[in-house]
Amino acid sequence: MARLFTFLRQALTHLRRSPLLAGAALLTIGVVFLLLSVFGLLGYNLALLAESVGQNLQASVFFSDTASEAEREAVREILRRSPLVAGFEELTPAQAMARFRSRLGPDQAILEGLGEDWLPASLEIRLTAAGRDPAEMERLAQALRLPGVEDVQHGQAWLEQFDRFLRAARLGALAVGLLVLLAALVIVSNTIRLAVYDRQDEIVILKLVGASDAFVKVPFYLEGLLLGSLGSLLGVALAWLLSAVVQLEPGWLLPEGLGALALEPRNLPWEGWVALLCGGPALGVIGTRLSLGRHLRV
CATH class of the missing domain: 3.30.70.3040 (Alpha-Beta Plaits)
Incomplete structure (x- = not known):
């Protein structure tokens, strides 16, 4: 446990050394998970809308x-x-x-x-x-x-057209989601890469005095984990607030004509929010792994 706290202090110290880079990575991940959350909310509500339309057909x-x-x-x-x-x-x-x-x-x-x-x-x-x-x-x-x-x-012909629209919207959201995830991976990977270059001399000294590979790598993984966790928390929190506002005042965002569908905006189930929050740490760890595999030689 003491060693874990040591690694955590090292990771926080390294992030403070490059506040602009760490801040840019944090904001990028936050925006990514804000977009992913919005896509998730839209997809969930479109699915509910399709179910409602089908039931009333x-x-x-x-x-x-x-x-x-x-x-x-x-x-x-x-x-x-x-x-x-x-x-x-x-x-x-x-x-x-x-x-x-x-x-x-x-x-x-x-x-x-x-x-x-x-x-x-x-x-x-x-x-x-x-x-x-x-x-x-x-x-x-x-x-x-x-x-x-x-x-x-x-209304089957109309329903089939609506279903085709939903499939196209899901594919479009998936494509955009993959692109923004890739962008976040690149940002995290570059952040860790610059941290590796900045501490190259320190890494050499650690290896000379007998430090294990894990001792050298764990702080980098913790950096990626922290960036991913905080970024996803930021993005998901903003999306949750946006969803709460839309549920209170749906007319603020939704066209008046949608009222005829008799469907109020719904929030994601808690499992969806948890999955999004867990995606941040996973993204940070994967980005770190990609960077260390290419740029760190221990």
């Missing part, structure tokens, strides 16, 4: 004006029997228009002059989890295209 059956009651009952019977359907609601033209007006809110004036029967009678279908599968949804839609049915609509 519905299908609609629109009847033609000439559809008979027997034809409508045939459609209802398919829905009652289907394991893909959680339930359905039948809307008359007047009910459909009233719902449309309520969804438009202050913009419903654009419907002035349209009759109450402007929209067709329809069935609003709530789907089970299995029913939200693209192939199953399409099979159900085909089965519902019976005489008397004018159209069957479902």
Whole structure:
């Protein structure tokens, strides 16, 4: 334990010798983990948004004006029997228009002059989890295209586009995250490299008096560990504060239109924050290892 404290004092002393370099490394790592935390928050909330959209996905059956009651009952019977359907609601033209007006809110004036029967009678279908599968949804839609049915609509095409957007966003965030991690590794590695050059004479003397390789290397590893730990703590703390502010005042950051999605910004689970905090020390140790492997000969 005493030796560990000795190594720690050496590491702190070496960092104080180069405050500008150590400060630059610390700030760089902090920015890196701030960005990684923000990417994590965005990815987590986008995943929640995708889940919410999928759960609220519905299908609609629109009847033609000439559809008979027997034809409508045939459609209802398919829905009652289907394991893909959680339930359905039948809307008359007047009910459909009233719902449309309520969804438009202050913009419903654009419907002035349209009759109450402007929209067709329809069935609003709530789907089970299995029913939200693209192939199953399409099979159900085909089965519902019976005489008397004018159209069957479902949001699967839109959902697939949204899913493609999410995948592209995740890949983009991953690419940027890898780039900033690489930048942080380079900064840590260069910090340790300059520390090695600065103490080259000291290292030679230590080896001459019989110091082990571990005795020489451990202070460098502690420097990298300290830089990584403090940098990740700084970045994660800033991201946590930003997340807390956004949750208190989502309108400060989120466009007004997102309110229609009925999804409030959520914070990362504690496991996510812990993983980010643990990434800092790991980054510091890896950067130190890369630097020592290339520049320190003991």
